[in-house]
Amino acid sequence: MDSLIFLFLVQDGATNGAIYALLGLALVLVFAVTRVIFIPQGEFVAYGALTYALLATGRVPGTVWLLPAMGLAAFAIEMIGKGSRMSGREIATDAATHIGLPVVVVGATFALADKSASALTNVLLTLAMIMPLGPYLYRIAFQPVADSTVLTLFTTAIGVHLAMTGLGLAMFGAEGLRAGPLTDARMEIGPLMLTGQNIAVYVATVALIAGLWVFFEKSLYGKALRATAVNRVGARLVGIRTSLSGGLAFGLAAAIGAASGILIVPMTTVYYDSGFIIGLKGFVAAIIGALASYPGTALAALFVGVVEAFASFYASNLKEVIVFMLIVPVLVWRSLGAVHDDEEE
Amino acid sequence: MNARLALPLAILVAAAIPVLPGIPPFWITLLNNIGLAALVALGLVLLTGVGGLTSFGQAAFCGFAAYTSALLTTRYGLSPWLTLPVSLLVTGIAALVLGVITVRLSGHYLPLGTIAWGISIYYLFGQIEMLGRHDGLSGIAPLNFFGVSLREPATIYYAIWFAVFAASICTIFLLDSRIGRAMRSLRGGRVAAESFGINTARLKLIAFVYAAVLAGLSGWLYVHYQRTVNPTPFGLHVGIEYLFMAVLGGAGYVWGAVTGAALVTLLKDILQRVSPMLVGNFTQIDTIVFGVLLVLTLQFAPRGVWAFLRNLAPQARPRTIAAAEPLRRRAPATQGDAPLxxxxxxxxxxxxxxxxxxxxxxxxxxxxxxxxxxxxxxxxxxxxxxxxxxxxxxxxxxxxxxxxxxxxxxxxxxxxxxxxxxxxxxxxxxxxxxxxxxxxxxxxxxxxxxxxxxxxxxxxxxxxxxxxxxxxxxxxxxxxxxxxxxxxxxxxxxxxxxxxxxxxxxxxxxxxxxxxxxxxxxxxxxxxxxxxxxxxxxxxxxxxxxxxxxxxxxxxxxxxxxxxxxxxxxxxxxxxxxxxxxxxxxxx
Missing domain, CATH: 3.40.50.300 (P-loop containing nucleotide triphosphate hydrolases)
Structure with missing residues (x-):
């Protein structure tokens, strides 16, 4: 094999792998805290990518209307559920986070959406539009069934995935979009050309992983999330609101999804339904990492990316088959090792 | 009405529908689609509702059987009746292999495995030259029943609904038996079941293969009804739709499968006709509606629609315990004075x-x-x-x-x-x-x-x-x-x-x-x-x-x-x- 091709494929794979690592980490996070197998993770990627791509051309993306709609729905469900038992202050806080925040974001979007807006402005606007969707979504779809089986939560996630894909088509249309690179910088390392976008992907991945580490190790919220992941009932007994943890985990997942979308849309054309397959590759990584280990998932994701790069070079038609079949040996190995795991709840 | 008469009556009504005057042909087509989907959903009733396992890859099993039969009939000129057992066998073996590596793992690995399987098989069908790549195969022979061609929707209707009723009745019998009872005990967790000598991994595998074979039966009927085949109806989203049918209809009940298949098929048809009027040329409104409905069903009617409908149907009385020859007792331990x-x-x-x-x-x-x-x-x-x-x-x-x-x-x-x-x-x-x-x-x-x-x-x-x-x-x-x-x-x-x-x-x-x-x-x-x-x-x-x-x-x-x-x-x-x-x- 040509060593240049080899290096090129490894580099390409590492870039994709970095994205899968981010998604895989988000999936592990959501699963650990809420037991939800978060299939709609990929939709956040597509939403983030397309929202950013539209903003970059000065247009106002449809996601801007989804935000207040979902905020309102979440607020209504909260009020119907326990509004009568809430103090005025609590209701005001709820209204601020579910209605006030979306209104501010809508205002900011219309004020700032312009062809001349800087990439940073567009990135921040995109994150502001997508991230709150996570907690709203948790409140609407998952919190009401939070204590049911993994299977029910999984099926709910599938329902959410269907609805979000359909909404994606409504908001963004069937055409794919691509955005300009975040930066035009380039760097040559030997025979390899690293684009600014490549570097942005690596930097963002490392920064997000470091950020997650600090969050989980150092902050009280992070510790609360970890406590919920270890033992829901125990966490509740010591005063952690597990619904809050769930919302937080979903918020982080939505933000990571949106960030991944922003990172990939300058490198590839993204369609309203592209996220699903991308998200599933994050899953392949997460499964290899046993849905539990963060470093394991990150390494597995790099591996998935590299395998994919080589597969698309040598057998591009069977690329997806090869990537998804990667989990088979892992499942076999785990199945042989599984003596008797704990009773399902 | 007597509970024992409800089923024969339903079969009679079903048999009369195609020969009733004034039934639009389009209704027959819809009913055929409902029957085909109900077979797949029925497998999910056993797998999900009874056994507590889930698969999103049932459409891929349909495809497996459909392509097997299509290939054997077009290439080797075999009769569809000969390819039926082959198709079911091939599907069953595929499920067995997939099941062996996943059923022993905790609950969520099986559905994840079936997602990967569903996607891979879909891409594979579209890549294999012998299977006609994305264009698929056509010119497949229709079924022929003792000289009567089942080419028309109104004739294959009988084959499809015979399969639905036969499979439903077999499943009802199965659930009301020693094996079925053991399957139903899977939901209570492994420890208790195994303490009575029930091999839970084996039962899960049986449920998984049973569901796959029913999906295969549906795929075989489908391919000789449509007489062409391509990868589209076997993709992951169709697999998700089957699960939606089972959940909406009532995954815990055999007749929930037919209920769910009917509701989803009709809803889809209505949405396809109504949505252009409501929202212009926006074709995926059914996806949004299905997604939202799935979430709402799980929240507000987790037992599905049949849980409500069955209260309208007559209830069977508790069975009487017939006198029976007593079971053989264990031989007394003969070990002298050694402690038990x-x-x-x-x-x-x-x-x-x-x-x-x-x-x-x-x-x-x-x-x-x-x-x-x-x-x-x-x-x-x-x-x-x-x-x-x-x-x-x-x-x-x-x-x-x-x-x-x-x-x-x-x-x-x-x-x-x-x-x-x-x-x-x-x-x-x-x-x-x-x-x-x-x-x-x-x-x-x-x-x-x-x-x-x-x-x-x-x-x-x-x-x-x-x-x-x-x-x-x-x-x-x-x-x-x-x-x-x-x-x-x-x-x-x-x-x-x-x-x-x-x-x-x-x-x-x-x-x-x-x-x-x-x-x-x-x-x-x-x-x-x-x-x-x-x-x-x-x-x-x-x-x-x-x-x-x-x-x-x-x-x-x-x-x-x-x-x-x-x-x-x-x-x-x-x-x-x-x-x-x-x-x-x-x-x-």
Whole structure:
């Protein structure tokens, strides 16, 4: 094999792998805290990518209307559920986070959406539009069934995935979009050309992983999330609101999804339904990492990316088959090792 | 209306539909699609609703059978009737392979595995030259039934709905049998089922293959109905749609499959016709509606639509227990004076924590031995080690001449060890009778096919008669047909004893049987156990109620912090200073 091709494929794979690592980490996070197998993770990627791509051309993306709609729905469900038992202050806080925040974001979007807006402005606007969707979504779809089986939560996630894909088509249309690179910088390392976008992907991945580490190790919220992941009932007994943890985990997942979308849309054309397959590759990584280990998932994701790069070079038609079949040996190995795991709840 | 007439009436109506004057042909097409989908959803009822497993890859199984039959008929000119068994076999083997590697893993790996499988197969169909890549295959022969071509929708309608009714009836028969009962017990967790000798991994595999074969049947019918095939109807999203049908219709009920298939197919048709008027050229509104409906169904009607509809249908009366030849009893143990159960140096460590610390004791046939001790003394862990639920770190367990130190719960059950649980493990929605009959699982013989085709009735009658006999023995006959979950907790413990007795055990392991019982119920329980002892039964029990233990047992073993601190006759234990100290503290 040509060593240049080899290096090129490894580099390409590492870039994709970095994205899968981010998604895989988000999936592990959501699963650990809420037991939800978060299939709609990929939709956040597509939403983030397309929202950013539209903003970059000065247009106002449809996601801007989804935000207040979902905020309102979440607020209504909260009020119907326990509004009568809430103090005025609590209701005001709820209204601020579910209605006030979306209104501010809508205002900011219309004020700032312009062809001349800087990439940073567009990135921040995109994150502001997508991230709150996570907690709203948790409140609407998952919190009401939070204590049911993994299977029910999984099926709910599938329902959410269907609805979000359909909404994606409504908001963004069937055409794919691509955005300009975040930066035009380039760097040559030997025979390899690293684009600014490549570097942005690596930097963002490392920064997000470091950020997650600090969050989980150092902050009280992070510790609360970890406590919920270890033992829901125990966490509740010591005063952690597990619904809050769930919302937080979903918020982080939505933000990571949106960030991944922003990172990939300058490198590839993204369609309203592209996220699903991308998200599933994050899953392949997460499964290899046993849905539990963060470093394991990150390494597995790099591996998935590299395998994919080589597969698309040598057998591009069977690329997806090869990537998804990667989990088979892992499942076999785990199945042989599984003596008797704990009773399902 | 009589419940027994509902089904024949439904079949009659279904048979009449195509020949009724004025039925638009389009309705027949819709009904055909409903029937094809119902077959797949029916498999999911068994898999998801009954077995608690989920697959999103059922469409891929349809495709497997469809392509197999398409290839064999177009390329080799085989008759579709010959390709039917081949298609089903190929699909079944694919499911078997996929199942073997996933069913032993915890619940969410199977659905994830089926997603990967669904996607891969879809891409694979589109890449294989022999299968016509994305264009697929066409010119496939229609079915031919004794010279009658089933080319028209109104004729193949009979083949499709015959398959739906036949498969539904077989599934109903299956669920009402020894194998079906064991499948239904999967939802109650593995530990209880395996304690009665049920091989849970094997049953999950059977459910998975059964569901796949039904999907294969649907795929085979589909390909000879459409007479062309391409990858589109076998993609992951179609697989998700099948699961949606089962959930919406009611995954716990056989007729939920038909209900769900009908609702989703009709809804899709309506949405496709209405949406251009409402939202212009925006074609995926059905995806949004389905997604939202799926979430709402899980939140507000997790049992599906059939759960409401079935209340309108006539209810079957509880069955009567027919007299049947009694089940064969286990041969009495012939081992001379050796103890029935011998525990030597039994130890269990969880990391640094020693839960059971080199405990030894033995139990002679016909004895009642109690294991007592304060909370956290390691009694239940010892129990789990003896009954094969947990593996000891070291030490040995000998039972009836066999070494059971590393035996599984299933093997312990086979040798005649039956147990109850500290936290009651009954299937709350199954009747007391069916719960108890689970205990006799190993004493029946009817397998999958015998159950599906109702060739198991003699075997089944003997099992139910045995269950009824044990229920009578423990004094719960009046509650026999009630759901087990409706009984008081104390009564549920007694149901567990009846279930254990159904195993025809040599040794009965009872984990806190008297907890939650009222005074006179405790007296009855003591009387029952005493009677069993006189018949030669051996009992090992964990109990907190000292009055109960002292009056009943032959021998007591006292544990404290995992270590045996005393053993002996009840009178001696009562006076033992170490025991008094453990229970009352040193100042006493």
């Amino acid at each position: 159960l011998g525990v030597t140096g039994l130890r269990k460590q969880f990391g640094g924590l020693v839960a059971v610390n080199d405990v030894s004791f033995h139990l002679k046939a016909g004895e009642i031995v109690a294991l007592i001790g304060p909370n956290g003394a390691g009694k239940s862990t010892t129990f789990n080690l003896i009954s094969g639920v947990a593996r000891p770190t070291s030490g040995s367990v000998r039972f009836a001449g066999h070494d059971l130190s590393n035996a599984s719960a299933q093997e312990c059950a086979k040798l005649g060890m039956a147990r109850t649980f500290q936290h009651v493990k009954l299937l709350p929605e199954m009747s007391v009778l069916e719960n108890v009959a689970l205990g006799a699982h190993l004493r029946g013989h009817a397998g999958l096919f015998a159950s599906m085709f109702r060739l198991d009735r003699a075997d089944e009658a003997r099992l139910l008669a045995e269950a009824a006999r044990q229920i009578e023995r423990v004094g719960l006959t009046e509650h026999m047909h009630k759901p087990a979950g409706s009984l008081a907790l104390g009564q549920q413990r007694i149901v567990e004893i009846a279930r254990a007795l159904c195993l025809d055990p040599r040794l009965l392991l009872l984990d806190e049987p008297a907890a939650g019982l009222r005074h006179f119920e405790k007296q009855n329980l003591a009387k029952l156990l005493d009677g069993l002892r006189q018949e030669g039964m051996s009992v090992l029990l964990v109990e907190h109620d000292m009055g109960f233990v002292m009056g009943l047992t032959d021998h007591i073993v006292v544990l404290d912090f995992g270590t045996k601190i005393a053993e002996g006759k009840p009178e001696a234990i009562r006076e033992n200073p170490a025991v008094l100290q453990a229970y009352l503290g040193s100042a006493a």
